[in-house]
Amino acid sequence: MRSYARLRKLHLYADPSSKTLNPEEIAEYLREKLPALEVDVRQEFFTYHAADFEHVAPLLAAARIRNPLKRLDNRQPLYGEVEYEKSLLKNPSKRPLGILYDGFMIQAICHSLLKREENNLSEAHIIFTGRLLATYGEDRYHIRVIICGYPSLISTTGIVEGPAKPREFYIATTHTAAQLTPLIWEEMKQQMRGRFIEYDDERLTEVMKGYVLQAVFYQALGEAFCDNKHCRLYNSHWQEEVLEAQLAGHELCNKHRKMLELLQV
Numbered sequence: 191m192r193s194y195a196r197l198r199k200l201h202l203y204a205d206p207s208s209k210t211l212n213p214e215e216i217a218e219y220l221r222e223k224l225p226a227l228e229v230d231v232r233q234e235f236f237t238y239h240a241a242d243f244e245h246v247a248p249l250l251a252a253a254r255i256r257n258p259l260k261r262l263d264n265r266q267p268l269y270g271e272v273e274y275e276k277s278l279l280k281n282p283s284k285r286p287l288g289i290l291y292d293g294f295m296i297q298a299i300c301h302s303l304l305k306r307e308e309n310n311l312s313e314a315h316i317i318f319t320g321r322l323l324a325t326y327g328e329d330r331y332h333i334r335v336i337i338c339g340y341p342s343l344i345s346t347t348g349i350v351e352g353p354a355k356p357r358e359f360y361i362a363t364t365h366t367a368a369q370l371t372p373l374i375w376e377e378m379k380q381q382m383r384g385r386f387i388e389y390d391d392e393r394l395t396e397v398m399k400g401y402v403l404q405a406v407f408y409q410a411l412g413e414a415f416c417d418n419k420h421c422r423l424y425n426s427h428w429q430e431e432v433l434e435a436q437l438a439g440h441e442l443c444n445k446h447r448k449m450l451e452l453l454q455v
C-alpha cells in the first residue's frame with residue numbers, strides 16, 4: 191500500500207450562500223469519526239484568506255465555461271464578468287446561479303491562496319462553494335458535486351444540478367414543456383418532493399457529511415469512491431442514489447470502515 195502523510199488537521203470552509211448547510215455539525219461528525227483529527231470551521235474561503243479581489247476576480251471570470259461542449263481556452267474575461275465576480279466576492283451569501291465553472295481551474299486558484307505553513311498533506315482544506323463546478327471528459331463538461339484534490343471543493347449547487355433526477359421528472363418535463371406554467375412546475379415538484387435535493391434542502395448537511403468523507407479518503411488514502419450503493423463513498427449519478435447512500439443510515443461499508451480505522455493508528 192502506498193504510504194500517505196498522516197492527516198492531522200482539517201479545515202472546513204463555510205458557504206454562506208447555502209442557508210441549510212451547517213458546517214459546525216459536519217465538523218462534529220468528523221470529530222466523532224476521527225477523534226485524532228483536529229477539525230476547524232472557517233469563514234467562506236476567499237474571505238478567510240483575505241484574497242485580493244482585484245487579482246482573484248479576473249481569474250474566477252476566466253474559469254467560466256461558455257460552451258459546455260468545448261474545453262476552456264485561455265480567453266480574456268469580459269469586463270462585466272469580472273465585475274460580477276467582484277460582487278460575489280464582496281457578498282459571498284449571494285448564490286451564483288446559471289454559471290458553470292471549470293472545477294480544476296477554481297481548485298488551482300484556491301490552491302494559490304493557501305498559506306505556506308498550511309500547505310502540506312498533513313492538513314486538509316475542504317471548501318464548500320455555491321459555484322457550479324464541472325470537469326471536461328468525453329467531449330463535454332460534466333457537473334460535479336465534488337472535486338477531490340488539494341484543496342477539495344464541494345459544490346452546494348452541484349448536488350442539486352449534478353446527479354440526475356428521477357426518470358419520471360424528465361418525462362413530465364418534456365410532456366408539459368409547451369404549457370409549463372409556474373403552477374404546473376410547482377405541482378410537479380410537489381409530487382416528486384423528497385426524491386431529489388433542492389436548493390436550501392433541509393437534508394443538505396446530512397448529505398454533505400458523506401462528500402466530506404470522500405474528500406478525506408481521497409487525501410489520506412488516495413481513494414474517494416466506492417461501488418457499494420450502501421456506502422457513503424458511493425459515486426452517485428442519480429439523485430435517488432445520493433439519498434440512498436447518504437440518508438438511509440448506512441455509513442461506511444466494511445472495507446471503508448476498516449480503512450478509516452487504519453487512518454487513526
Ligand SMILES: [Zn+2]
Nearest residue numbers: 416421443446
Ligand atoms: Zn465503501
